[in-house]
């Protein structure tokens with residue numbers, strides 16, 4: 097079968113590889129659509145980050161080249177003999193987590209905090225940029241007919257966003273700031289809207305992404321180059337500041353603006369992955385008892401996202417900006433998302449099945 101494999105930075109190849117075989121506890125999935133994620137782009141430009149090179153991943157036992165792709169939907173074609181939750185013909189999404197099941201975090205059910213955490217589609221053992229993949233049945237979720245395979249490829253990034261609301265203890269009726277209208281920022285806006293935010297304020301510099309933010313459900317977009325974000329947020333929130341903020345950009349400027357725009361006792365949730373250290377004076381949280389908390393992946397968030405996407409509470413309209421064939425993944429996918437026109441793209445989804453294009 098065909099699969100896109102990462103060899104080294106800027107070297108991803110569509111190769112012919114053997115088709116994976118089911119084990120007693122795994123499920124074989126015929127991939128329909130798989131999204132290209134920001135972490136895939138980091139691996140492409142500056143990897144390896146999550147990809148095992150030299151030393152095998154402790155859970156997959158594999159090293160590069162590895163098959164990529166972790167945001168995918170597909171149809172079950174075969175199941176192992178111990179599998180009872182899905183059967184051939186079922187429409188599914190895969191929660192692409194490799195967790196050991198025995199470390200202290202796993203024993204508490206916090207599998208997203210596993211000390212050996214890996215991702216199907218980065219750590220080896222297969223992935224969604226392929227015709228078929230196999231994965232542990234307990235991380236395979238059925239989807240209803242009302243959720244298209246295309247939109248189902250968005251369940252994974254939406255789950256990252258929904259999890260960040262849970263981690264930040266977001267409550268109905270709160271006012272929220274989201275820094276950055278990239279895929280995760282826009283997903284956070286969608287989830288806040290679905291979860292009953294009173295007001296959603298996006299921080300985003302001038303680009304087409306400002307329009308995307310409004311379409312996703314933001315009430316207002318503030319450009320830090322044009323307005324004083326902190327005083328503008330205060331004005332928009334009756335002089336007090338927002339209840340909660342979500343930092344999705346990984347930029348020091350946005351981190352500080354988001355932190356300074358929440359009120360006393362407010363919460364800053366950090367979903368972004370950072371390349372560098374940042375500087376700020378902790379007095380900005382001491383004197384106001386603000387809370388800062390990180391959020392990674394998802395933990396039992398897939399079922400809620402599937403339900404909310406299936407009935408339209410999470411719409412994700414316009415979120416998919418391009419559909420391409422697996423053969424074109426480098427030229428039309430990775431190069432587009434890292435090239436001059438990248439701002440216009442939100443999510444590019446890839447299919448190994450040209451009849452779907």
Ligand SMILES: [Zn+2]
Nearest residue numbers: 133134135167
């Ligand atoms: Zn991802």
Ligand SMILES: [Zn+2]
Nearest residue numbers: 196199202210
């Ligand atoms: Zn573990």
